[in-house]
Amino acid sequence: MADRRTVLILGGTADARALAARLADALPDARIVSSLAGRTSNPVLPRGETRIGGFGGAAGLATWLAAERVTAVVDATHPFAARISANAVTACGEADVPLLRLQRPGWTPEPGDDWRHVGSATAAAALLPEVGRRVFLTTGRMETEPYAHLDDLWFLLRSVEAPTGPVPRHCELLLARGPFDVADEIALMRRHEVDVIVTKDSGGTLTAAKLRAARALRIPVVMIDRPEVTADQQVAAVADAVEWTQRIVA
């Protein structure tokens, strides 16, 4: 099957898994390869072929695309996985492979929301002492260091796996994976007397309940805005990514 078309999905998200499943059905003659960074010890694997681990920067990815004769790349990584997305733009440019960015829309505030927008975790940490004392930190185990020096604040740190980097001195760890329920989120925040939430603008429904809970409890949210998308072509829905890939591969 030397001329079998190969599609690379840069994954690690629920949308990437949905895309892999949809493409397996839509393009039964193509080779669909999902790539994972290898960060989680027990990842939910997508349908079809999977490769795990970094490529070695943009140059390594460009080499991989050429060696595997890749026809199309869909970057379905998390909105905050900025490095691999930038590498995909560079590598696909070099290897002359069409690239699509699949990224679900960000969250939009509703009446009653009190969101304080910041551009980074460092900016969130700088703002926090002005906003609250008991922080619900939901930005993941990889990004605890910017908050580690905030000795006067208390943190409820929720992540899928335990953080390995520095954490704040007053910190309770809660290991949990979404989806989360609004009533449970309200109960959790009440129990811990949370008075501010920190979140990335990840979008989607899986973890949105905390925002509705914050609205109900009138708690401010420090919202870390997304990095800019640099790919030329971008869609928000898995169905549109399927259509794009079919067009390229046909």
Ligand code: NAP
């Ligand atoms: P990142 O900072 O953009 O990437 C760091 C390095 O990890 C990349 O340079 C690349 O290494 C490798 N990498 C990242 N995603 C990869 C993939 N899908 N396949 C192969 N290598 C990959 O990424 P991150 O923020 O650490 O995220 C890592 C993974 O977790 C991504 O797959 C992302 O979708 C998922 N994720 C991230 C978040 C988040 O908040 N950042 C949340 C949920 C899921 P090389 O340069 O060696 O190729």
